[in-house]
Amino acid sequence: MKAPDFSYHDPRTLAELMGLLADLDDTKLLAGGQSLMPMLNLRLLAPEHVIDINRIPELAGIRIEGDMVEIGAMTRQADLLASHELALIAPIFRKAMAHVGHVQTRSRGTIGGSCCHLDPAAEQPALCALLDAEFDVIGPDGVRIVPAAEWFQGYLQSALDERELLRAIRFRSWPRGHGAGFEEYARRRGDFAIAGAAALLDTAADRSIRRAAIVLFGVEPSPVRLVKAEQMLLGRKLDHAAIEIAMDEARGLDAMSDAHVSTDYRLHLAGVVTQRALSRAGSLVEVPA
Ligand SMILES: Cc1cc2nc3c(=O)[nH]c(=O)nc-3n(C[C@H](O)[C@H](O)[C@H](O)COP(=O)(O)OP(=O)(O)OC[C@H]3O[C@@H](n4cnc5c(N)ncnc54)[C@H](O)[C@@H]3O)c2cc1C
CATH class of the missing domain: 3.30.43 (Uridine Diphospho-n-acetylenolpyruvylglucosamine Reductase; domain 2)
Structure with a gap:
């Protein structure tokens, strides 16, 4: 059609x-x-009316200043995958972006488009939730900053009003040496995930966890942080029991069912991807001397 x-x-x-x-x-x-x-x-x-926003240069680009990262809404997904600077300061991006669609879709698709469209299984909104990003929005009443916790309003629904534009996404990077893990399950490479998880970990010299963030996507209508597990992991080492805490919370989410999989199977996958993402993040932490 x-x-x-x-x-x-x-x-x-x-x-x-x-x-x-x-x-x-x-x-x-x-x-x-x-x-x-x-x-x-x-x-x-x-x-x-369709308003094409592809020819406004200031809407695109990755800007890094100290530990602050700003990504213009019109930054292409291919550029997020290719950026060495971004991969250095926020390695989770390179891990996740390789799973977003295909070379062809990434060369046109933008982070802003993904974060406004809000498919439940989209990776970029999940990264924004993981990183506690803020959304820089401009509308008839000027600029407003929407924290990630308020951006996700439900299935395909952001906090954006009809006459507003998402201008950029900003977040503070994690300390150097943090561990980042990403895992998703999709039927075919490039398909939207049936369930996915991303995790960030920062530890002290004795390997006790001093900060943790875990996000699940494709499970509920919006990305969801495992906030209880994140709290419970603090001060512990990432052993089997600690990973089980996160898996339990993931398996207790209010999962969707659809034509592809049942709720039960999606919850099973939620546990599996959580275990893999968290273990990977743990294995990649550079323990401070
Ligand atoms: C074959 C295929 C496979 C795909 N696989 C994946 C995948 O695995 N993972 C994934 O996450 N995505 C996937 N996608 C979707 C892809 O990532 C899209 O690029 C993304 O969902 C939308 O981004 P876009 O820039 O194309 O936005 P558009 O399609 O142009 O816009 C999407 C919506 O957002 C609004 N919008 C866009 N930008 C702004 C802005 N700055 N401010 C306000 N509103 C705005 C538009 O008005 C529209 O309503 C796939 C797409 C295809 C075709």
Whole structure:
């Protein structure tokens, strides 16, 4: 099928874009188009106006200053995968981005598009939840900063209002030497995950955990942090019993069922990917001298 008719707009500056968003009703922003175009072609959406945001250079790019990382919403997924600077300061990105779709989809798809579309199994929103990122949003009333804990409003639903633009995503990197683990299960390489997990660990010289973050995705409608396990791991070593704590919490989530798998099977996978991601993070921690 072909997309329904719409008026196409091609702003070249942020000011021009914000003017269009303020003036027009029933708009959709076009980023990489990897989710929007299929939805238009399948007639799941029929906006009157499509505003292409691909020609506004300031919306793209990875900026690192000290331990602060800012990623422009229009940064392509391929660039996140390729960035050595990002891989050094936040190694979880390179591990996760290799699982996002295919070379072709990553060359167009953007982190902002993924974080606005919010497929439950998408890796990039999960990384934002893992890293306690903040979302820099601009709209008719100016700029507002939305913490990750408030961004996820449910299935395919972000905290973004209709006339707002996600401008950038920011997070503070973890200390050098932290361990990062990523694991997902998908039917075929490049498919959306049926369940996935990512974990970050930082330990003291005696290997006791001083900070932990674990996120599950593809299990509930939005990425979910294992907050109880993260707390319970503090001060412990990452032994079998500690990993079991996280697996138990993962297996207790309110999992979705769909045409591919039952709730029970998804919960089983949630436990498995948690165990693998956490063990991997533990094995990669550089213990301080
Ligand atoms: C074959 C295939 C396989 C895929 N596999 C995966 C996968 O394994 N994992 C995964 O995570 N994704 C996967 N995707 C989806 C892909 O990552 C998309 O790129 C992503 O979901 C949307 O990003 P986009 O830049 O293409 O956004 P678009 O499709 O252009 O936009 C998506 C939505 O977000 C809105 N939007 C976009 N940018 C902004 C912004 N800055 N501010 C406000 N609203 C905005 C749009 O209006 C639209 O509603 C796959 C896609 C395909 C086609």
